[in-house]
Amino acid sequence: QVQLQQWGAGLLKPSETLSLTCAVSGGSFSGHYWSWVRQPPGKGLEWIGEISHRGSINISPSLQSRVSMSVDTSAKQFSLRLTSVTAADTAVYYCARAGWGNLDIWGRGTQVSVSS
C-alpha cells in the first residue's frame, strides 16, 4: 500500500529556512496532489498547500509569501520550503496525499521547533 516517509531538520533558529521532503512508496505518484499540513502544539490542523506531479501548486494565502514547493517525479518525492521561520512556525508538519482534495494517506509527521 502507499506509504509516505518524511524527513527534514527538526530544530531551527528564527529567520532560517524550514526544509522537508516526503517520499512516496508503494503506489502511483502521478494523478494526485501531494500536500503539506501542519499542527502547532495543542492546536488544530492547518493546510499549507499542495503540488501535483506536474508541478502545479496551490498554497494557503496566509503562507504564500514564504512557502515554496517542488516535486521530483523520478524519485517520487516532493518538498516544502518555508523561509524566515519564527516561533509561530513551531509545529508538527505532515505530508499527505490528496485524493480529490481529501487527504487519504498521511506521513507520520515531523516535529519542527523554532527557537533561538
Added chain:
Amino acid sequence: AIQLTQSPSSLAASVGDKITITCRASQVLRSAVAWYQQIPGKAPKLLIYDVSELESGVSSRFSGSGSGTEFVLSISSLQPEDFATYYCQQYSDYPRTFGRGTTVDIK
C-alpha cells in the same frame, strides 16, 4: 477563506453511546467535506469523504451526512478506540480549511 465551525468543541460520552458532531461552513459547499480522526501523537486518519462516503477499512459505525452549510459526523456506538479528536475539512474551494476539532473524552 471558507471557515468551518465545529460543535461541540469537546464532549464526554460512554462506550456504547451514539454521538454527533456538527460542522458549519461560512458558505455553501459542494459535496466536498471530509472527516478525520486523530489520536494524540498520531497523524490524522481519513474516516469520511465526499460528505458521506466511508473510507475503505473504516468501521461502519461512522457515518457522515449533510449538505449546503451544515454537515454531521455520527458515531453509532462508541468504542474505546473512538476516544480521539475529530476534524472536518472542506475541499470545495481553496485554500482547503479544517474545523478546529472536537475532542471526544470518556465520561
